[in-house]
Amino acid sequence: MPDTLTPGGTASATPSAAPTRTRASRLRDFWSDFGRSPVALVSLAVIAVLAFVSFGAPWVTPQDPYDMANLDWMDAFLRPGTVGSGGYTHWLGTDNAGRDMLSAIFYGLRTSFVIGLSAGALALMVGITVGLTAAYFGGRTEALLMRIVDLQLSMPAILLALVLVAMLGQGVAQIILALVVAQYAYFARTTHGTATVERGKDYIEAARSTPLPTWRVLLRHLLPNVLPPLIVVATVQVAAAIALEATLSFLGVGLPLTEPSLGSLISNGFKYIHTDRTWLSIYPGLFLMVTVVAINLVGDRVRHVLDPRNQR
Amino acid sequence: MLGYLIRRLAQAAVVVLAMSVIVFVGVYAIGNPIDVLIDPGATQEIREKLIAQYGLDQPLWRQYFTFIANVAQGDMGTSMVYNIPVVDLVFSRLPATLELVFVSVCIATLIGIPAGLYAGYRPNGVAAKLIMALSVLGFSVPTFWIGMLLIMAFAVNLGILPSGGRGDVGSFLGINTSLATLDGWSHVILPAINLSLFKMGLLIRLTRAGMVEAMRTDYVRFARAQGLTEREIVFSHVLRNISIPIVTVFGLELGSTLAFAVVTESVFTWPGVGKLIIDSILQLDRPVMVTYLVLVVILFVLINLTVDLIYARLDPRVRLKGGS
Numbered sequence: 171m172p173d174t175l176t177p178g179g180t181a182s183a184t185p186s187a188a189p190t191r192t193r194a195s196r197l198r199d200f201w202s203d204f205g206r207s208p209v210a211l212v213s214l215a216v217i218a219v220l221a222f223v224s225f226g227a228p229w230v231t232p233q234d235p236y237d238m239a240n241l242d243w244m245d246a247f248l249r250p251g252t253v254g255s256g257g258y259t260h261w262l263g264t265d266n267a268g269r270d271m272l273s274a275i276f277y278g279l280r281t282s283f284v285i286g287l288s289a290g291a292l293a294l295m296v297g298i299t300v301g302l303t304a305a306y307f308g309g310r311t312e313a314l315l316m317r318i319v320d321l322q323l324s325m326p327a328i329l330l331a332l333v334l335v336a337m338l339g340q341g342v343a344q345i346i347l348a349l350v351v352a353q354y355a356y357f358a359r360t361t362h363g364t365a366t367v368e369r370g371k372d373y374i375e376a377a378r379s380t381p382l383p384t385w386r387v388l389l390r391h392l393l394p395n396v397l398p399p400l401i402v403v404a405t406v407q408v409a410a411a412i413a414l415e416a417t418l419s420f421l422g423v424g425l426p427l428t429e430p431s432l433g434s435l436i437s438n439g440f441k442y443i444h445t446d447r448t449w450l451s452i453y454p455g456l457f458l459m460v461t462v463v464a465i466n467l468v469g470d471r472v473r474h475v476l477d478p479r480n481q482r
Numbered sequence: 483m484l485g486y487l488i489r490r491l492a493q494a495a496v497v498v499l500a501m502s503v504i505v506f507v508g509v510y511a512i513g514n515p516i517d518v519l520i521d522p523g524a525t526q527e528i529r530e531k532l533i534a535q536y537g538l539d540q541p542l543w544r545q546y547f548t549f550i551a552n553v554a555q556g557d558m559g560t561s562m563v564y565n566i567p568v569v570d571l572v573f574s575r576l577p578a579t580l581e582l583v584f585v586s587v588c589i590a591t592l593i594g595i596p597a598g599l600y601a602g603y604r605p606n607g608v609a610a611k612l613i614m615a616l617s618v619l620g621f622s623v624p625t626f627w628i629g630m631l632l633i634m635a636f637a638v639n640l641g642i643l644p645s646g647g648r649g650d651v652g653s654f655l656g657i658n659t660s661l662a663t664l665d666g667w668s669h670v671i672l673p674a675i676n677l678s679l680f681k682m683g684l685l686i687r688l689t690r691a692g693m694v695e696a697m698r699t700d701y702v703r704f705a706r707a708q709g710l711t712e713r714e715i716v717f718s719h720v721l722r723n724i725s726i727p728i729v730t731v732f733g734l735e736l737g738s739t740l741a742f743a744v745v746t747e748s749v750f751t752w753p754g755v756g757k758l759i760i761d762s763i764l765q766l767d768r769p770v771m772v773t774y775l776v777l778v779v780i781l782f783v784l785i786n787l788t789v790d791l792i793y794a795r796l797d798p799r800v801r802l803k804g805g806s
Binding site for chain 2: 413452
């Protein structure tokens with residue numbers, strides 16, 4: 171790591187301290203560092219299991235809860251653990267339409283992952299483009315782009331997403347678009363911040379003095395050195411996107427009821443909050459919470475490992 | 483400084499105007515409010531009369547200029563659902579939101595700062611680890627679900643607090659607020675806790691980070707050498723030094739608390755502006771949406787402007803390069 175900050179606060183430039191470390195060994199170091207936190211390892215395992223059951227939902231669940239032909243009104247409001255007319259146990263009970271809650275949750279979780287990951291990836295790309303453009307070209311371009319980004323950052327993402335979804339209408343693609351517009355600014359800010367520091371360094375100056383095209387300098391020389399902090403932002407933003415989608419769907423402006431979504435499931439369960447049918451809202455919420463917290467804990471650990479102050 | 487001020491004010495005005503166009507066009511792209519307003523059985527005549535009355539037959543740019551001309555005269559239009567001027571509607575809902583935000587900010591500060599100080603003072607203790615884990619929960623668990631759990635626990639199971647709505651409104655120093663009555667407090671406490679959790683998590687992290695950093699510095703060592711008690715060191719030296727960044731971030735976050743109230747207000751059916759905007763989106767009440775959004779834009783532009791001006795006052799470099 172060039173330019174580390176020692177705890178005392180004085181910047182000590184360590185001129186290319188360890189240029190011999192290969193990419194593979196750095197990755198190994200990262201993993202051994204990451205693995206020293208049991209919480210982070212457990213979180214990673216939890217995410218892996220949840221991703222497996224949700225993307226494999228059609229194969230691991232007893233029914234497709236969003237196919238009306240599979241639903242039987244006689245099965246409505248079965249308590250968790252009851253055996254329904256399908257002959258299998260409803261471990262988390264059924265809802266008012268006789269839908270197996272566990273299956274519905276896995277399908278909803280799949281939507282969460284799809285939305286979180288696509289929104290995160292797209293926002294990352296847009297953010298990098300905006301941030302790099304601003305940092306590399308400077309001047310008026312930089313001033314304009316970063317002012318827009320700053321203004322957007324001062325507004326809470328939930329509000330922006332709410333308004334955009336209201337304008338775009340309901341649906342998975344619309345939600346993803348709204349989340350990208352609401353979240354790219356975080357990536358742009360981070361990219362711009364790191365890139366402005368890197369831009370002033372000698373290796374960029376050297377690359378620019380060669381006849382390499384601008385895009386090559388940007389992508390092959392500047393971008394790799396900007397990426398590490400972006401990984402942290404990305405994990406946090408994927409978790410935020412999942413929580414935002416659930417919130418929007420809960421408020422009734424997110425996904426239509428025909429689409430599986432944890433937010434809609436909770437919103438449906440919320441109607442029965444004054445009865446003893448609490449399984450309708452508790453379980454989808456628990457899955458949502460575990461997913462979001464696990465992703466955040468992994469992000470926290472990655473931040474800790476990548477922080478130059480914690481490097482040996 | 484004056485030149486900088488004028489330049490920033492002009493920028494702010496341009497931003498507000500540009501956003502008003504975006505908001506207007508965006509909101510007017512959503513559905514047809516006439517379909518929502520009148521029952522499907524109405525005759526074509528009534529339909530057309532209503533369309534003409536709301537000016538919906540005009541081209542979009544003309545609707546926008548009519549809107550701007552009306553705004554210039556202080557008229558933001560009339561709610562299509564409530565049939566009263568939007569300005570009156572928003573301002574009648576504002577006190578409820580403000581008191582909710584006020585109580586939640588108080589809760590967040592009173593718990594968040596001491597907890598953060600403690601976690602930063604003994605960063606390796608069990609209590610500190612617990613506080614930090616809770617702060618992660620505070621801003622990663624979705625607000626609406628926590629709100630629901632609070633209702634389940636305190637309103638449904640224990641039955642000691644109401645599950646929603648605003649309580650009796652009393653008068654205190656000439657201000658009508660539900661904080662003046664006991665019933666009002668019993669209604670406000672759950673939503674306020676719900677709204678405060680995110681802020682509390684943020685405050686804990688900020689305070690802890692500042693505290694950890696400060697405890698390593700020389701002035702703390704000197705203060706100890708001087709024989710000051712730990713209490714004196716923390717409260718009269720460290721807290722004073724770390725309070726500036728905390729106050730800055732917290733001030734910036736005030737605006738977002740207002741926005742987050744949208745979620746909390748919906749869960750607790752709190753009759754504030756947040757509930758109003760959700761209802762107006764669901765009912766396609768365009769004038770209310772436009773007004774609310776423009777007000778929010780103005781609020782955030784003002785917050786940004788204030789922060790920039792304060793920084794410019796503190797740091798001359800900002801002011802000099804501000805034009806580029």
